[in-house]
Amino acid sequence: MNFPIDIREEAGVRTLHFGSDWIQGAMRIARPWRLELDYTREMMVSLLLRNDARFPRKVLLIGLGAASLTKFLYRYYPSAKLTVVEIEPRVVAAARQFFKLPEDPLRLNIVIADGAQYIAGNDKTYDLILVDGYDADARPGELDMLPFYQMCQASLNHNGVLAVNLLGRSRGHQASVERIKTAFNERALALPACDSGNVIALATNGDKLEIPLHKLKEQALELKEKTSLNLSPALTRLEQTKSCFGGMLTI
Structure with missing residues (x-):
């Protein structure tokens, strides 16, 4: 892959770019563990879908960027x-040099590989898979194809959760959501696009998921107390989806 990697700073925020103004990741220098970009926060709605103190124990992240999601979960x-x-590999080097990516081989395994090829050749299973992989032209390639989503489904444990950043491409994200629904037997939804235009899709394995919205909000409050992450705006927008009816989230 041949593209420049640029690091910029403005108003206390350091950003990662692949040779364009498109932001590939961001970190507030004073709070490096914070999720600075809206879409990264929305991907963490996945943490609310399983009310289990042990969730998640095994996480696969495809696409590193500025390591925002990695650092949040690590901390x-x-x-x-x-x-x-x-x-x-240059993205990994930049994340270590400029974005405080931790060095901890016991808890954090960094693999230099194509995400689709890695999951195809790997028989491990995970509680949570987060997909945020794009090239310099904001194209996901194989990471937005049905076979890849089917492999994600097969790589999740019972009651595992998938979260995908779909970027809200100009042609729309609906085809991507339909591929995810096909792979997950309709057990998927897309949040309404956030201000940046990103669309987060969520999908679940295992038992049918039915969570009262008030329970989700309680869990979000607990998460905020633990991490300072405020998911209330995301839940408000989640209520706008067809998956929420009668005060219940159903996937």
Whole structure:
């Protein structure tokens, strides 16, 4: 892959770019563990879908960027083992040099590989899979194809959760959501696009999920007390989806 990697700073925020103004990741220098970008916060709605103190114990992240999701989970979920698959070694080097990516081989395994090829050749299973992989032109390639989503479904444990950043491409995200629904037997939803245009899709394995919205809000408050992450705006927008009816989230 041949693209420049640029690091910029403005108003206390350091950003990662692949040779364009498109932000590939961001970190507030004074609070490096904080999820600075809206879409990264929305991907953490996945943490609310399983009310289990042991969730998640095994996490696969495809796409490293500025390591925002990796650092958040590393800090606040100390019992979780994280595997991060990043195709470009220079991104890993930049994350270590500029974005405080931790060095901890016992809890954090960084793999230089193509995400689709890695999951195809790997028989491990995970509680949570987070997909946020794009090239310099904001194209996901194989990471937005039905076979890849089917492999994600097969790589999740019973009651596992998938979260995907779909970027809200100009042609729309609906085709991507339909592929995820196909792979997960309709057990998926998409949050309404956030201000940046990103669309987060969530999918679940295992038993049918039915959670009262008030319970989700209680869990979100507990998460906020633990991490300072405020998911209330995301839950408000989740209520706008067809998966919420009669005060119940059903996937």
